[in-house]
Amino acid sequence: MYYNNSSVIFLNGKFVKANESSTDLYSQTLHYGYGVFEGIRAYATENGTRVFKAKEHYDRLKKSCELVNIPFDYTTAELVDATYELLQKNNLSDAYVRPLVFCDPNMSLTKPNNVSIMICAWEWGAYLGDKQLRLTVSSYCRPHPRSIKIEAKVCGHYVNSILATSEAKDNGYDEALLLDSDGYLAEGPGANLFFEKEGVLFTPKLGNILPGITRATVLELADKLGIQVKQGLYTPEELESADSAFYCGTAAEVIGIESVDDNKFPKNWNDTVGKKLLEAYSQLVRESEKTLSTKY
Incomplete structure (x- = not known):
């Protein structure tokens, strides 16, 4: 293929x-x-x-x-x-x-x-498909940043991602969600995490995650759209009480998350901040560089 x-x-x-x-x-x-x-x-x-x-x-x-x-x-x-x-x-x-x-x-x-x-x-379509994802919190955590260079995209690091994704699919889910070694939200096996609560976006801060280029683009788009974003350390319980969530990455692009461990997010995806960012991202990447006012 x-x-x-x-x-x-x-x-x-x-x-x-x-x-x-x-x-x-x-x-x-x-x-x-x-x-x-x-x-x-x-x-x-x-x-x-x-x-x-x-x-x-x-x-x-x-x-x-x-x-x-x-x-x-x-x-x-x-x-x-x-x-x-x-x-x-x-x-x-x-x-x-x-x-x-x-x-x-x-x-x-x-x-x-x-x-x-x-x-x-x-030729490759959206890596995670185009339907909202059903996630499960993985039994695997992201490696400790003192054990590897977490910000480097190294081949061997992705054994961790393969194990997490395989476990999730074997248990009937679409994809995994990994925590860091201290139990805080980290990222997906190949995508960064954002979640929404009361119109504000939250995302794990850098340090225990790959600094995704799509993640940076989403932050830029959120700023242009006037969407407030907070970066920090967040617990799984904070995600559980969120209104909506999405993953983003070069392969995945921007894709909504339906549930985590069968707990569904209450907000309709079409009404979320994530959907607005998906539309803005889709428009941005398909614009000609000659027509961009800001070159991303």
Whole structure:
């Protein structure tokens, strides 16, 4: 579902066929999860394909490498240009883009000497679908920020997300909600959390969560729409008494939450602050960069 015989990827400065590419089975990334990646969306607009917040995503990719001591010398501009060319070569406009920085063979627990960059793209709808989600609080918590670089998008960190999502689905839910190691609300396996109470939005503060680029966009949109947002430490009980809630992320975009552990939120989704932000986000990402008064 991700590629076919004609699909092209960007690999170490060249465009090559996806099905003719290979990697080393002794890669440090394969054995230890020591690599970093991004998830980026491209949208069709009146003036052509637009990669939403491409600069911010590639800046974060480079920052993730820096945080976990992975050497990486591509510039953001080079990566952005390669992404647009990749989309063109694959005839893609509405697409999901996945850059991956992976390490050379190395069985020691030390930083790599050399790394590779791969960028691929495919058509992918909203990751979590378009219906409101039924969540369950996971038995897994987010890793303690002193145990990893929580703000880095590292491959191995997502084992935690896979375990949480698998547990939720095995128990009949759509997705998981993870707490931090102190029992406060954190985030979803691949999305940030917002909840509404009496017209005010609340979201877990940075420190125990990934600083999502979509999360930052939602904060910008809320400010433009005059919606008050508070960031802090919040308990599951505070979420339980909320009027509504939603997840946001590059893959998920903005999606409403129906319930947590079968406790439904009382406010009709169409009347929520989250729905207003969903509409504003959908409009923003599909605008041409040439028409934007503020470039997001």
